[in-house]
Amino acid sequence: PGTVLAKDGEVYLEDLDFRREEGADEWADFLSRQVFPDDPEWVSLFRERMAVVSDDVFGFLAETGTEVAARIRIDPVCRTVEGGALWYEESLPAETLMAGTVWCDRVYGQNGPSAGDLIRAFCARPLRCQLGGKATVGKGLVRLVFSGGEGR
Structure with a gap:
């Protein structure tokens, strides 16, 4: 299948550059039909956008692509931050x-x-x-x- 990730044999993910290699098409076909069995449009979109990367590259992309948001709790009476009420929430990308x-x-x-x-x-x-x-x-x-x- 075609891909929107590669152009002229090069693949760009964030600020990483790779050469496109064959072999992921079968995985893309299998996974897309498992996840989107009744939706040909999503099957096509998934097949165009799936990439297989090494563990190190995945770790880097997961770390840099995970949203980390600082949250606080406001005291309803004083309207200021409650003591010790700072925490962080991590969210995976929507397409995960x-x-x-x-x-x-x-x-x-x-x-x-x-x-x-x-x-x-x-x-x-x-x-x-x-x-x-x-x-x-x-x-x-x-x-x-x-x-x-x-x-x-």
Whole structure:
């Protein structure tokens, strides 16, 4: 597939320059169809923008691309910063894709559904939810897409 990351064989990510190498197209095809199974437009966008980089490059991009915001809590009476009320929040870029495992190894109670039934119900379709973040600042909104797994 084509890419918007490379021009004349060069790839530019932040202030890093690379030579484009073959071999990532199969991964881009596989991942795009797993994450966006019913959305050809997003499949195409993902395939154009995916890059495979070394651990060192990923570490650099993750460190420099992660938003870090200083937050304070205001005392509602004095309208000044409360003592010790400074903290930092880190946010991943909005386009971040993460992978993980969902499992249920036991269900407590005698009359409840089985672990398999719970997993099948939970993973039946994509979910939109908020993990971490704060509702008041609109952070932590995620879309969960499930694929594969035992018993499927």
